[in-house]
Amino acid sequence: MCGIVGVFGNKKAAELATLGLFAEQHRGQESCGLAVSNGSYIKLHKKMGLVKDVFTPEVMEGLQGNIAIGHVRYPTCGNSSEYNSQPHLVETLYGPVFSLASNGDITNYNELRAFLENKGVFFHSYNDGELIIRYIVYKLVYEKQTIVAAIRDLMHAIKGAYSTVFMMQKEMYIFRDPNGIRPLSIARLKDDSYVAASESCALDLLGVEWKREVKPAEIIRLSDKGMEVYENDAREYRANGNAHHCIFEHIYFSRPDSFEFGQNVYEVRKRIGEELADCDKVIPDVVVPVPDSANFIALGYAERKKIPYEMGLIRNHYVGRTFIKPDQTIRDESVYQKFNPLPNFFQDKIVVLVDDSIVRGTTLRKIVKLVRSKGASEIHLRIGSPPVRYSCFYGIDTPTQSELIAHQKDHQEIVEYLGVDSLMYMDLEMIRRVVPDPENHCFACFTGDYPVELDQEIAKSIEYKVWNFEFQR
Ligand code: SF4
Secondary structure, eight states, rough: OOOEEESOTTTTTHHHHHHHHHTTTTGGOOOEEEEEEOOEEEEEEEEEHHHHHSHHHHHTOOOSSSSSEEEEESSSOOSSSSSGOSSSSEOOTTTOOOOOOOOOOEHHHHHHHHHHTTTTTSSSSOOHHHHHHHHHHHHHTTSSOOHHHHHHHHHHHHHHHHEEEEOOOOOHHHHOOOOSSSSSSEETTTTOOEEEESSTTTTTTTOEEEEEEOOTTTOOOOOOOTEEOOOOOOOGGGGSSSSOEEHIIIIIOTTTEEETTTTEEEHHHHHHHHHHHHHHOOOOEEEEEEEEEHHHHHHHHHHHHOOOOOOOOETTTTTTTGGOOOOOOHHHHHHHHHHHEEETTTTEEEEEEEEEESSSSHHHHHHHHHHTTTOOOOEEESSSSOOSSOOOSSOOOOHHHHHHHHSSOOOOHHHHHHHEEEEEEEEEEHHHHTTTOGEEEHHHHHOOOOSHHHHHHHHHHHTOOOOOOOHHO
16 A cells, blocks of 8 residues: 655645645555656655654755656565665666656556566566656657557556656656546645645545546646646556456545545445444443544444444554554564543443454454453454455455455354454445445455456466565576
């Protein structure tokens, strides 16, 4: 999971891009970077670490210009290292310099990288974003295509998810894969500059005049001519005609104040809670979310059942998201640092505890133990998604299939492992009802029905999710 930002035509481009990256920090905490153009050359600064630590006032001093793109990264394809961080920069002998930041995973990475390497293209990393920029630059330099033609060519050749910002010294292109798997929005600010971001929440703090989502397969060019839109019929590029927006963006990843895939995230989460409540016979004393992503799911549940909603667990926001810490040891230790129950709150209460999903189950098991130790008489766990049984190959770092608890254990075994009195998930029909156009969404981590082609290496590795291309090669 990653977040991207692009700013065009603003003399404070780097500052605005940094603000956008702050708003998207939840999408990736391993590394971050900015590429900034002053019209003549592009300066790149990227490092491991959080936005607040990497972009110090001294660093920002050196990033002057009116075009900027930025990226926050959580590694999925390619390991956690600075050379796999984004944006990527490619310089050419004949003058133009290109930079690119992208969110998503390419599912035919090996095949396309081999194609480019056979043509003499040299790679510095094992990151999807570098494959996209190298592909475009190859088409420009060796096949003399226009940039729009090169991006259209890329949309035919590359499979997977890629919400992308691409810049040269004087212009910027914003485009999204034909399946629209990851979100991407664009806004015009009151001073006529433009900002694009993975999540609309990153645009809201910038004085927006209008904003909208970038359509699947759409290409937007920003230059001294203003904004030009190159419409493409996304269905021409898709395997089965439909879009495949990631349902997990609504369930867990995106901020509730974002608008994406035509829906407000918080409204979708509340509808999930209402669906759960409608199917649940338990009458608890209190409904408690596992904060923060389950807050609105629990609110929808509590309002529908007319049961008190209480923030019985307090989250320490200065400990990273448990799900996106890559190391199991760190994850285990951070649970108790991260959640603390209110004093004397759970004693003798029947609790409906609400979470968005169960992945490995290790964190939830500890939370349940914590709540039980504070005197809860019954704990009924309600989950805002169906069981996660399959890995994601479109830009989310879910674990290998064999690590997913719903893949290893049956319902009763999970109940016993977690130590709850009862457990209820959304079923597939329920989760399909929370969006108005389920046919345009991806549910593959519940069904194993992958809507966008996987290359042979990935298809073979589904069980083990071998993602580190450095070791494959
Ligand atoms: S497999 Fe799951 S996490 Fe991945 S894009 Fe599809 S719905 Fe989203």
